[in-house]
Amino acid sequence: GIQVEQSPPDLILQEGANSTLRCNFSDSVNNLQWFHQNPWGQLINLFYIPSGTKQNGRLSATTVATERYSLLYISSSQTTDSGVYFCAVFTGGGNKLTFGTGTQLKVEL
Amino acid sequence: NAGVMQNPRHLVRRRGQEARLRCSPMKGHSHVYWYRQLPEEGLKFMVYLQKENIIDESGMPKERFSAEFPKEGPSILRIQQVVRGDSAAYFCASSPSGTGYTFGSGTRLTVV
Numbered sequence: 001g002i003q004v005e006q007s008p009p010d011l012i013l014q015e016g017a018n019s020t021l022r023c024n025f026s027d028s029v030n031n032l033q034w035f036h037q038n039p040w041g042q043l044i045n046l047f048y049i050p051s052g053t054k055q056n057g058r059l060s061a062t063t064v065a066t067e068r069y070s071l072l073y074i075s076s077s078q079t080t081d082s083g084v085y086f087c088a089v090f091t092g093g094g095n096k097l098t099f100g101t102g103t104q105l106k107v108e109l
Numbered sequence: 110n111a112g113v114m115q116n117p118r119h120l121v122r123r124r125g126q127e128a129r130l131r132c133s134p135m136k137g138h139s140h141v142y143w144y145r146q147l148p149e150e151g152l153k154f155m156v157y158l159q160k161e162n163i164i165d166e167s168g169m170p171k172e173r174f175s176a177e178f179p180k181e182g183p184s185i186l187r188i189q190q191v192v193r194g195d196s197a198a199y200f201c202a203s204s205p206s207g208t209g210y211t212f213g214s215g216t217r218l219t220v221v
Contacts (some may be wrong), residue, residue: 033210041198043212083156086151096141096165097210100152 002027003092004100012106013077021072021103023087031090032063033097034072038083046072046085075105111135112182113203115197121219130186130216132182134203140209141184143176146198158184192219 003026013019023032030067044087047054047061050069054061058077070087084104088097114133122128134141139159144152156177169176173191178184188195190198200219202210 029208035212041217042214043200045211048209089150095142095157096154096167097142097144097152098154102151 002029002086002098004088004089004098006085006087006100006103008103009101010038010104010106012108013109015078015107017077018075019077019088019106021074021085021105023070023072025068025070027068027091027101029065029068029089029091032065032070033088033090034061035071035086035088036081037086037102038069043086044084051087061101074105077105079107081105082107113201113211115199115201115213115216116213117216118214119219121221125190128188128191128195128218130188130201130218131183132186132200132201132203132213133183133220134201135205135211137205138205138206138211140176141187142202142204143184144200144212146200146204146215148197155186156199157174157177159203188218191218193220196220 005024007022013032031050033048036044049061049063049065051065058075060073084102088099141158143155146152155166156169156176173189177188198215200215202212
């Protein structure tokens with residue numbers, strides 16, 4: 001099956017810093033989503049982004065499907081950004097998500 | 110719109126008991142998915158259902174696990190004769206048309 005790798009696996013930032021999270025996938029995909037799992041375990045949908053670039057406040061995402069990667073940018077990070085960031089790709093008929101390995105982010109004061 | 114509602118949030122069961130996890134999709138969403146997250150891991154697909162139909166259950170363990178999405182009421186994930194290895198967070202998601210998921214807050218199952 002498809003492999004979804006994320007980097008870095010762990011990241012510690014000082015509040016206010018910027019960061020880029022990467023998601024590589026091993027095969028063609030129908031679509032891609034980025035999620036934030038907060039420290040309480042809730043999964044928050046950040047972006048549904050098959051290609052191109054989207055922005056939502058301090059977050060933006062870019063997917064280059066032909067090169068099989070997606071990037072999530074976090075600017076001016078805040079402590080509330082802490083948690084695990086997952087990318088997940090839709091495969092096959094487009095109804096099943098395969099999750100990446102996750103990036104554990106900690107933002108410190 | 111209340112989002113995807115899962116209950117209970119936390120569930121403790123003794124080994125050998127049954128666990129029933131419920132999921133009410135967002136209004137207007139007819140596609141429901143169940144995922145399991147083991148500690149320190151990502152989410153793994155279990156099953157995809159539409160009203161009264163199981164579309165894809167390729168991620169479901171062959172024994173003890175079943176899922177349904179009846180015409181009326183929530184989707185139910187049922188685990189019979191639970192074992193300690195079933196301890197995990199179980200997430201439900203819904204979508205209107207098969208893409209663009211919204212996840213619920215999950216049910217944390219602990220088997221003691």
